[in-house]
Every structure is written in C-alpha cells, then in structure tokens.
Amino acid sequence: MDEVATSVAATLTALGEQVAEPSSTPLPDILPHSLYFLSDRSGTTQIWQLDLTGTNIAQISFHESSILDFHADHNTGALAYTTGTELVYINADGERQTWQVEDADTLTELPEIAGQISSPKLSSDGLWLAYAQNGLRLIDLKTGISQLMIPNEWEQSDNELIYPGRLYSPESWSPNNARMLISIAYIEAGTLAFFELASRSIIDFIAPGIVCCHSAWAADSESVFLASPYIGLIDSGLWRYSAEDGEEENLIASSLEDGTVKLVGWPMADGDGNLNFFYAETAGIPQGNTPLLMVSAEIGQWADPHSLREDGIHIQDALWAPDGSLAIILPNLEGQSGPLILANEDGRSLQVLIDDAWNPQWGP
Secondary structure, X not given: OOHHHHHHHHHHHHXXXXXXXXXXXXXXXXXXXXXXXXXXXXOOOEXXXXXXXXXXXXXXXOOOOOOOEEEEEOOOOEEEEEOOOEEEEEOOOOOEEEEEOOOHHHOOOOHHHHOOOEEEEEOOOOOEEEEEOOEEEEEEOOOOEEEEEEEOEEEEOOOOOEEEEEEEEEEEEOOOOOEEEEEEEOOOOEEEEEEEOXXXXXXXXXXXXXXXXXXXXXXXXXXXXXXXXXXXXXXXXXXXXXXXXXXXXEEEOOEOOOOEXXXXXXXXXXXXXXXXXXXXXXXOOOOOOOOEEEEEEOOOOOOOOEEOOXXXXXXXXXXXXXXXXXXXXXXXXXXXXXXXXXXXXXXXXXXXXXXXXXXXXXXX
C-alpha cells in the first residue's frame, strides 16, 4: 500500500472508521472477481483494474479523452464504455467494436443532447448492449446493428422553448435478460420503469412521487427492489416493484409514528430471496450524512434486518459481491473520487484497496 493510501487510512480513522493498517504482504484472492473502476491518476479519466489479490493495478483504457461511463460484466468478461461521441465494446477475447454518435443533423434532440452517448449496459448472456442516445437504444452484438427502441420525447412551450418530456436511458438488465430497468428523466426529477425486450413495451412504475434511488433485481427477474437513504424531496425507505404491472409494495416505511426515520441504501438480492442492504434508524430527521450498517433481511422480514457488521460506514457508493459476502465501499468524502474500501460481512477491519477511484464494478 502506498503513502497516499496510508494517508487515506488515517483520514478514515479520523472520521471514526476502523481500518486495517496497510500491509506489504499480498493477500491472495481477497476479491471474488477483479475490480474495475474509474480514476484520473493518469491525467485523464480512464478504466483501471485491480486483481483478485487486491494489490496489483493495471490501466485498461488508453484514450486521449476521458472515459465518461462504462459497464463491465463479470459473467461474460465483456466491457463497454463511452467517451462522449463514441461507444466501445470489447469482448472477453479482446475483440473491439466501436460505434460513433449519429450525425446530429439527423436527430430531433437539442444540440447538447444529440452529441452524447451514455449509460452502456451489457446483458449477462452476451447478446445485447443497451445505451442512451436520442432515447433507449439496443445493439445486437451478433450483428453489430443498433436500433432505437424508445425515442426521447420533447415538449414545446407557448414561447416555442423546447424542453424534455421523457428522456430514456438504461439502468440494469434483469437476471434472465428478458427485461430492463430504465430511467426516465423529466425537466425536473424523474422516475423508473420496466422495458420488455420481447414486446418492446414500457411498464411504468405505479408510484405516488419521485422514484429513486438504488435498485436491485430479484433473482427471479419478477420484481425490483428500490432503496433510498435520503431525506428531502425523496423519501427514505425500501420498496418492491412488480415487473409484471409496476405495482408498488412498501417494505420499509420512511418513518414511524414515534418520529424514527429509516434509511435504506444499496440493496442486493441473493438467490434465496434474502436481501442485503445498508441501513440506519435515526430519532428524527438526521442532520448531515448518517453512517449505515451492513445488514441482511430474510424474506418477509424486511423491516427487521440483522447486522452483518457492527460498525457504521459513511457511504457515497457501494458494490456488493455477487454472493453478498462483502462489499466495496466508496466513503462519503468530498468529491466523486475517493478510497475504495473492502468491507467483509464477517466483521474483519475495513481495508483500503484503492486511494483514488469511483464507479467500482466487477470484472472477470
């Protein structure tokens, strides 16, 4: 571990987080998969990879411009990323395909929207690459052909001002790849919906307000869990939405009659129907960022989770291992970049893996 990581560990300790001292002895296979992440340590934002031992780092992308977004799929070993006007796909054998943004003159978008490609999402069967550009698009990875599934919708005011009606982008594929969770942005706020691949149809969430923030598919692909650790325009809590009809089920209420507020974030459903997430209860509306506990809840016992670790963690982003045995955490420090922390469910001390990264994802 380098001097920067040592400094980061000291910072986290000062924030009340318990971390393991940096060690020069490599630990074999502490991660279930290699870890991809974004970092600007080379001067521009590029994709980097941390190996299974948690000690060896390699740069994966080499572009003059920064990488804006990426998606890695540990099932197929494939990688897709965007640089603004270019979408790149690399399969497990290293074969590369590239798609350029369409000529803006042929689009109905505003100029600042028309030149953007964003939100690449690979299906776990290796057949599809979804992304956003003038709406929701799908690439058939066998043919390389891109099709516009749902065009963005625009509104025009009385003074002829053009503004967004519904802007579509992919969020995540269902485990069986038959559906996709998609984001719908309005001029203010937004919501989520389901997109069915076979029928090319949208199923809107039936919800009374803003739908946000952290999502996880159920293992049977029939529903999505949605969690929020935030208070304000958005309620905190935990919900489940049916992929069949969009019906909402409230699993953990935002607050109780006695004033207790419940914060829920970063859920992950295992194959047995249990749910891992990060959780806190506060007496009244919390002031500032609240440390969350790593917990797990059994089917039907969502509001009564048991702790996997006893230490509360300040979280900006979290990535669960596929089996739920650990999580990679980006603490809630200033800026989008920070240390990536390994948190095991067995209570071992938190361990700093990377000192300057964001958007962690599992690679091959």
